[in-house]
Amino acid sequence: MTSGGITSRERLARAALTRIFEPGDETGGRWLERFGAPGLLARLTARETGRTSLTGVRAQRLGGYRLRAEAADPERDLAAVTAVGGRFVCPGDQEWPSQLDDLGDARPIGLWVRGRPDLRMWALRSVAVVGARACTPYGAHMAAALGSGLAERGWVVTSGAAFGVDGAAHRGALAAGGATVAVLACGVDVVYPRGHAELIARIAEQGLVIGELPPGDHPTRSRFVLRNRVIAALTRGTVVVEAQYRSGSLATARDAQRLGRFTMGVPGPATSGLSAGVHELLRGEGVLVTDAAEVAELVGDIGDLAPQREGPVLPRDLLDPTVLRVLEALPGRGAAQGREIARGAGTTEDEALGRLYELHSLGFVERCGDAWQLAHDAPTAGGARRGGA
């Protein structure tokens, strides 16, 4: 999945660095830029600690990094993520979502990923739906409705897997048979919150569970805060559904704004403290949205992001080989069931369905009840395909 990417030395070093630096550590980001991942790791693990080129932090902090570097065991971490069916995606990998580069020195060192779909492809068509943990029934309803409505329109619903709004948004997307990404503030093999064990397992099965923290790491207050910047950067826009003043969801929205992403809010009663933060946002730069259609209208039509007839941005050549096989298993005319397509592509039906959702989100295929067919305006880059199977 992380094919066509970086060297295993680079990947191993980056995996180690995710255990050394907390998410968003800009000092680490600057050193990484300067020395490269293996070079930085070598400097952090060097025996003699006297003269060092790692400047800009106090000795005590540098000592902390060194202690963590000594304890890091990236091979074990990579094995652990593989054990849960995951992988470690790095800048330079074909699957790396390049919009994260907008975070500059705070860009994640790499992302631990569970789930079959291609993160880069999904991120291109993703919208964040976030909000209060202790939301009202109204907030939960709106989050679920947005989750399913966006998923039905081919958007990937991204959230933080928390109780309340986050969970309702993920569930809405799953219920619509759509795509959803959970960005965790802990290792992708750690279940947090516990009460969402089943939900997170379903997301890992049908969608993507991702995070910056290495396997086994637990969430902290600051990790939740820093996780929000990844949600904001990864997506085309952030919708806030119920948020009190100064809440984490508003922080995500502000991050999104700073990054030039769309920032949206769902209104509620002016008498509700849980809508007060959203209304504050809407009195500023945020755009008021009341349903998935309005969100989709704002963040862009399917056509805007789907591989285009003229440009080379997402030609079929860039598709993962399995995805391409699934695409080529679709009939030239008319629709086919997932089972038939899986047979043609030589994959399991589950695998084929996952790929079909991916292709759908990229504008290559259309759903037709239970069946799938080539999109009428499917991109043709990589060879004319339509009209003959």
Add this chain to the structure above:
Amino acid sequence: MTSGGITSRERLARAALTRIFEPGDETGGRWLERFGAPGLLARLTARETGRTSLTGVRAQRLGGYRLRAEAADPERDLAAVTAVGGRFVCPGDQEWPSQLDDLGDARPIGLWVRGRPDLRMWALRSVAVVGARACTPYGAHMAAALGSGLAERGWVVTSGAAFGVDGAAHRGALAAGGATVAVLACGVDVVYPRGHAELIARIAEQGLVIGELPPGDHPTRSRFVLRNRVIAALTRGTVVVEAQYRSGSLATARDAQRLGRFTMGVPGPATSGLSAGVHELLRGEGVLVTDAAEVAELVGDIGDLAPQREGPVLPRDLLDPTVLRVLEALPGRGAAQGREIARGAGTTEDEALGRLYELHSLGFVERCGDAWQLAHDAPTAGGARRGGA
């Protein structure tokens, strides 16, 4: 009250014209501009109907105007409004609210007015609060809270006296002991809706009941629609509290927008059809507001509109003589009860209180519990007054 104004011939002619032309008739407005009120009336009542300078309408419509002109009895109408303690205010009168001139050819020919306060002064500090007749309890609550909150801040709450949001806004202002104006789509002596007989009577007693239609005239659908433009033009801004798509309240908001007034909306649940119109407005030019403080912040501070230290816009010289007497009855230092002030001004206590609210809304006086005192930054135009009684 309409002192310093126009000739009685002009007033009589305009009174007649309010019976001939429907509110907002731009043909009438153009003719009025061209011939003046007495000249236009003379042309409409002239015996020979052959060659006329009244061009731009079909013969049938002109015939309709002539029939109404024949039946008009402005002396009777003026007597009827006087009988209910009212007056007829025209452009050129000192009490005329000049912001109505922004309506161009659709400017009211004159306004029939019941109530003691000076319309011009009140209009300068007025905000419209409008919305659905069949509002929810939430809408009624918000309208009442805005009505009282704005009134407490010295703003004049203007609305249409309808059931639902309008009524709640008026009642909120009255409950706060504040100022409110009802703009009717019928004669100011006609009670519509019937169920608001008591409310309208209270507004006429404590505030102002105004309208374009002569005494006895009843509302029609188009008169409701055209009434909205007066609410929009008269006020500094319009707040919409609950409105369905394509509702009259939204029309008022759009009028306000066109006239360069502030347009605001109170959000509600995205699931409520009665908030759908407001949300549409907020997705456009409208500003989301959740309480009176936010409205007041937007439309301007008391200081913005209060007579200013430097400019001559609203100097004390322009105050109605009774208002000035009440102002001069306030002690130079400290506060006084309404009773004492009334004694000093030689008015009834009710009269004094009405004037004090007017002065309050203009920034001349401040409330201090039950008592009143000169504002610290009261305007001094018209002669230094502070520091010595």
